[in-house]
Structure formats: structure tokens, C-alpha cells
Amino acid sequence: ESASSLLKLVQLADGLRKGAFTEKISISRLNADLTYSTASYNLKAILNGTEPDVVLQADDKVFIPIITDLRDKKTISVEGEVRKPGAYEYKTGMTIADAVIVAGGFTEAATGLRLEIGRRITNAESKDNIEIAEVINLDTERSLDQIKSSIALQPYDIVIVRTNPGYFVQKVVTVKGEVKFSGNYVLSNRNERLSDILNRAGGFTSLSNIKGVSLRRRVSADDPNADIRRNAAKKLFSTKNDSSAFTALIDSVEAYETVAIDVEEILKKPKSSIDILLQDGDVINVPSKDDVVKVKGEVLLQTQIAYIPNRRLSYYIDLAGGFSTQAQKRKAFVVASNGNGKRVKSFLIFKSNPIINAGDEIFVPKKLERDGKRVSVAEMVGITTALASVATVVIALLRL
Template identity: 30%
Template structure:
């Protein structure tokens, strides 16, 4: 128990110290082996450290120290490694290529796990765990921890010193020693690293989170830089120093690793090593046709070819004879141009601030000829010296039925890139290959074969009027009136078969442009076989004043409500009501309505009672298609709304209904059923709206209210409220007096002038 208290107190002291590594070294403690000198067992060390991790896990400062336990508890080690939430943040585009590798997840911290697979050059040291297993004729299995001197001591075999050996060298030494005791010829041996020693590495310079990090020794410098958040914008990625005992033991160049990761040789870190990230060297900007354009860090000896290689090499479209560089020479920018594989290109040393741009090759395609239009297989074909028009036509599958043989067009690209055009007699070139029409082609020539079906735009016939469809159709010899009727879906119902007109263009002379229109009158089916000519316009006329089935709707209190087709254009309301069986005994004639959609007229005022008594009444309207007649059921209800007292009782509803009382005016209903007039009521403006839409207003300044009938609506208008501006507006009496004075002076002056005129 005393030992456990001692190690717990010791670890507590080191955890709260500003620099725990220095404090531990001052006490002479550099490893677990040093603790064991004090008589502390491995199990007691594990217990104490586990206790410390559970109690002080919240006091770990990520900005200064990342500590990973050297306990054999693998789960505890994994728990401590998973830190650094920066790894899941969105990665910003770096200023210089390579800086993003340390915070993009490319390098991740390697954790201690059972049966690791370290590289052959991994250096063994105190704290490493090695498992040795033999199976076959001989059997052996055990795990060993290298002590402070780098020794393991298997039973029977004896002490084996592995300190400073690589993992590959250590395996050979172990096999050699075990072969003296065990029969390895008839057995197999497996040697694995099961736990990597914990080392403390100091990271300084241009990194985002400098400090001291305790990690498994199997990690490389790149893994540690990832744990430290990566380099800053100013940090180098090409000259990262590994310092040991104040000496640089290795310079790391990330670009070499990226370009040849399999050939990259990395020195494993040792306890107390320093990773120093200095400020970056020169930077160049590479643009244009490279696979990885961007900004790149350079060394003093980098050449142009090296930078192109780092940028991924040339793209497919790169013009390798036009590599442009802008660089500062003295106090001015200088432009230079280089070609690939020339001495100047191969030997050019790149300087800080250089701007490199690889231009793109021309988009002009050479070594071809082209043919388009009325040809079987139009497109581009390889050019051969001496090939002619007929040769290209054969390559394109020959002419087709649409080819216009009298005229084709050859377009040629001249040396100055201008275009010239030439006419070809295709018929002569094909029929007589030895003729002058069969021209010799040049590179990038283009031939256009015209389509004769598209040249004669006037060969069509137009149909208009009373057909189900109208439009134009291509003219063909033998086209008749019947063909056009069938083509456009046949006649409409209103078509007049005896009134078909054909408008035809006739030319006075064959070689003259003078023309006139001839009208040809036809009938169907008598002239159904009449032959049409190009550009004829056929008009199919409609029967005069023809009206198809046009209907109105009647709803409500008639014996047979529904749709009724109008019998001509002079049918009236009463006639349709009579066809509907007449009105029922419940019909409320005063509330009948007529709505008309035509011309957006809407509600039309009517008096159906008057119309039924007198068919010649002005309210007996002629009906139009789409009209709607509504005859409501008798109602003994009167509704009252607007500025009435009822609103004060029920603010959410200003309408109330009451029973109908004969021979009473609107004021009676307002006072008896509506709670009287409200304060906002404009008593002069009381309206009564009948069920048929007729509006009646008060007369004699509101003293005589309109009479009310069954089903009417009483509306009491509210006073118009003055705006706050009108209420608060003050009278400008100076302006009023001034205006009155001016007008009075004008009147007096006029009177004086009048008197003088008559005197």
C-alpha cells in the first residue's frame, strides 16, 4: 500500500507540474524501469496510472501536452488517443499545396493494439512488448517487455539484448537464440510487436498546436504533425527537421513522400526528439494545363521540370512548347518562355515568386475533311493528299434521294484562317470523276450537300375554316379536296358543304413575276376529286347563323331543374321555365336571380314575378348560352348587419337574422331585432338588398327607410372615420384671413372699374 501511495503521489505531482517531463527527469525517472528501481511492481504502476486517468482526465491541457498511457490496458490507451476535434472540421483550401495533408485525415495517429505490424526499420527500446510463439514439434508462447537496458529474458534461452536493433534485426537475433534450444526446423516461430513504447516528442515552430506529445513509438513525424493540428500557413512542408541531442538527424520533405511514398525512408522517432517546423521557403504559382495547379513550396535547387512534376505533370491539352514564366528580376517583372526537353527548360532554377503558366494547345483539328447535309453518313473523315470530292462522297456512304445534284458548296480554310467558298456540280463530279467538277480537296475542307426537299418552301397546301383541324400540308401530285378533308380530321358540324373556295396563284407568263389570285368555288361531295395545285389555300365556309347545342342551367324551385338547350337565339326566361315544368308552390319569385358569364356581366337584376305575369315585361330577358337561372325556396327570414347594437354584444359577428313581419320598414327591424343603431351608425345610409340583387336605399335624408320583404338583407352603413391626421390638423387662420382679403380686394376692384366704365 505504501508503494501505491508513493507512485500515486508521484504521478499527481508530475500531472500538475508545468513541465512534467523535466520534473520527472530531475527526479531521475525516465521510464517505468526507473520506477521499478524504487520497488514498484508493474501491476501497481498500472493501477496508479489508471486511477490518475480517471480522476484527472478533465485537467489535461490539449494545447501543451497529449498524454497516452503506457498501461497494458489497450482500451484505456484507445480512450486517450481519440482527441483533437479539429479533424472533423471542414478543411479549408490551403495556401500552399501539402499543408492540407496534416489535417485532412491522410495521417492519423497509430494506437497501440495487439499484434501490430511495424515496419522492418522500427527501432526497439525499453517499454516495447514482444510476443514469441512457437508451434509444431516444439511449442512456446510468451510475451516480453524490454527492460531499461533493452533486454528480454526468456526461460531456458536466457537474456537477449535488443536495444537499438530494428524490428527485422531483432527477429533474426531471437530466431538464432531460440534455435539453440528449440527445434525450429520442424516448428514455426512467430515474433510480433504487441505494444509500442511510449515516447515524448516536442513539436515546435510553425504548427497550429505546438507542445509535448506522448505517443506510441510506432508513429512517424507526419503522424505527430497531424496530432498537432498541422502546419500554419507559413509553415514549411519541405524542410521539417527531426532534432536529437541538438543535431538534425533527418530533413523531411512531404513532396518526396507524396510523389514516391513506397521509396520514402522515414527515421523512427526516439524519446525526447524535437520536430521543428520552420517558415516555408520560396513559393511559386503554377497555372494552366497541369494536373494539379496551385501554389507550391520550392527549395533552393528546384528546377522547372521538378515543379511541373510536383504539380502532377502536364495535362493532355498542355502545349509543351509554350511554358510561360513571369518572374521578378531586379525591380521589375520579366516574361520568359520555354520549350519542353530543351537545355534551357531542363536547367532552369525556379525562384521565389515565379508565376508559371502552361498554355493550352489550339482547338483546331488537323488532318480531316468534313461533309454535311443530304448525305448518307455525314461527318468528319481523315484527309489524304490527292483525295477528291467523289472520294469523300464515297467515304460518306454516297448521296441519297434528298441530295440536290445541281449545286453544292465547298468551304475552304485559307492559310490566314479566312474562309472562302466555291460551287460544285455534284452530279458532274459523281458521274464523271475525271471532270474538272471533281475538285481536289485540301486539309480542313468542308462540303455541304443541300437537301432538295427543303429548297422548295412553296410546295404546300393550306386548309382553313370549318374543319376539325387547320394548317398546312406538303403538296404532292394528285392531292385532292377529299385528301385535305381527311388529312385535317373531317368537317365541323357547322360546315357548309356547298361553300368551298380554293384560292390559287396563277402567273401571267412563265418567266414573269406578275401574278393574280383565282377563286374556284366547289362543293362536297360533288368536287371531292378536284386536283389541288402548289400553294393552294382551301377555305371551308360555315353555315350562316349556325348555332349548335347551346344550353342554360335552371336550378331551385322548378319542377324539372337542370340543363336546357336553347331553341335558337330568341328564347326567353319564361319559355325555359315553362319547359322545366313551371315553378313549384314553394318558389320565392322575388329572390330569383339571373347570372351571365358572357362578357363577365355577372348578376343581372330581375323581377321574375313581373315576367311571369307579363311575358312582354322588360325583365323577361332573352337568354344566352351559359346563363344560369336560380329560383330559391320561400324564406321568412330577414338578416340585419352593419353598424347595429348587436355588434356590441357579439363583436365577432355583426349579422343577426329575424322573422319576417309584413308591412314594416328597415328601421323597425333594426330597433326590434338588431339592438338599435350603434354609435358608428350612419342612420341616413340604411340599405335593403333583395334576394334578386335589387338594392333599395333610404329616402328624405334617411327619414324614410326602405320597405322590407321576405328574404331581404338590411345593411346599416358606418360613419367614415376621420384619420388621425385630419383630427389633429390645426386651422391656419393667417392663411384663411389672407385668402379672404385677396378675394375681397379683387371684388372691390372689379366694382370700382365697373362704376368708372358706366360713368
């Protein structure tokens, strides 16, 4: 059945929805030139008979808004130690207990002490008010049925539940390799150091390479140097940067970084400043004795050479046949078994030629492909900045 007028249309629609805003509705009408024009009407007055009905035409579009659509949605926010932090619909009469309940309740780490309400300030009389929010602090019970507060929440309040200062999640470190009892260890206190964990692991076996003990530490997810390390690694080790395995290796290794340590000195001076405080996720690796030196990269013969005490880098490069024509001689790496790296570098007329130790790995990178263009200053700065961080990647690559 067609609706010839606005009142007839409302009747055919079985009346208005609850909350309909009738003081101002709009009707869009198709013009002869196929454009639309809009006119506003007071439907409330038409329903009351104080204004005339509106005759409708074909293709008219009638819009009657809902009153709630014309208002800001009132919410509260619950943050901190609750199971489902976030924004929730505000309801008149809400209390802190109600807010915590809709947010899933307290977490195990929550405390009722120092609950905080941040309340919006609306002062229409002054633009120079220094205060930007009213902050209300409460000390109450952690049990929801015992939270007592005469303070009712208001729209847009922010409720913050603090962490219990005496609550700690277990922190675990891992010891691998040549110790008597390898595996995971829970840190017993915040002052536990590398020497403490090595003692708890029963000490070293007779096959351990103490100089090669390494410590790897997780890198924060928002580490700003992650992209620098990845790009520098791909430039320096371009012989493998096209393989998916290489890319996966870079992505996995860069989640950790090597912490420079000297375990021999640490064991001589336990509890000193060089005896590093451990963190959650640390990995301590104690390698086996290794009486060879590995030479990889741009040499004529990639090989393993029997270690001879007090020999320098040039000795092992010569035994590997010398540098290839594509070698970046000045960017050669010496990577110790504990993960610390050392690069061959020149200063004026002097050139470093470091002494090599048992288990060291030498890597000679390939020259950068320039494609007829000079390497930019930004590229060189990025590579130089990342050299120290790439040492861990080098170890993984050499062991492929």
C-alpha cells in the same frame, strides 16, 4: 479512314443523298487564330472532272445542302367544318376531296354547298392590282366519293368548308330551386324565353321567393372586363383577398354574370321585351323564402336580422351595431336575392338610403389600404367600372 480530299470524303460517305444540291457547297476551315473562314465550290463540276478536287484539312466542315431546303415548303390550308383543320403538304394533282380527306373528313355540321377556295395571286407585272386573292366558290356533294370538280388545287390554296345553315347543336339551360321540376332543359327554338322555361318547369312551389329569381349567364372567354372585375373585387373585399379560397371563388364566379330580371313583371307580360331570350348555359335559380336580412363586412356585429317591411338600410346597419372604423360607408352594397346590386351613394346634399326587402344582403367593404399613397385615378376608375359586375361575387362571399 481519313478523307484527304472532297472526292474521297464523298466516297467514304457512300455517295450523295438524293436531292443533294451540288452546284454550290461550302467548306468552313479553322484558321490559325481560331476563327473560321468559308469557301464555296461547285461539287458537280468536281464530280464531272471539269474542276480540280479540293484538298481537305483537319477540322474542315463540309456542308452540302438538300434542294428541298432551298425552297419554300408548299402547303395548302383546310379550314371550317373538317375534323382536323390546319396546314398540310401540297402534292401535285391534289383535289378538294384529297384536301378534305387529309384534314380528317367532314364534320357532322359540314355542307358541300359554298365550298370556297382562296388562291394566291402572283402578278409580277403590277404593284397596283386591287385584287389580293382569287376566290372560287363551288356547290358540290357532301359525300367525299361524289365530290366532282375539275379544279385542281394549287400551292398555298385555302379551302374553306362551310357550316350547314340548318344544323344546330342542342342548347341547354338549367333551372334550380323552388320549381316543381328542376333540372336541365333543352331549348326547343331560338325564341324561347324565361317565362317559357318556367312554365315547362311546372311553375313555382309554395316556398318560392319569386322576387329573388335570378338568371346567371356565361361570360365569353375573351371578356375584356374579367381582369377589371377580379382586381376590383380584391380591392373592395380586402378582408379575404389573401386566401386561396377567395381567389378560387373569384375565378369561378367571374365565369358567369348576373342578368338583371324582374320575374313578377315578366310573368305579367310574357313574350314582351323584358321576357329575356335564353342562351345556352343560362342558369335560372328560384330561391326559397327568406325572412331575414344579412349584414356582413365592416359592421360591429355581422349578423342576420328578422325582416321588417319598409325599413331602410340604416335601420339594419344600426341593429348590427353601426359601422366599424374601417368601413367604407359610401360603398356599402345592398344585394337583392335575385343578384341585382345597389350601392349607397351621395349626390350633392342627398344620400340614398334604400328600402330593404326580405332576403336582401348588406355588405360594407373595408377602406382601401393606401400605404401612404393616394389611390390613383386609374384604380378608382377600375373599381367604379367593376362595381356592378361584382354583385355576383358579393353573394358568393356572403354565403361562405
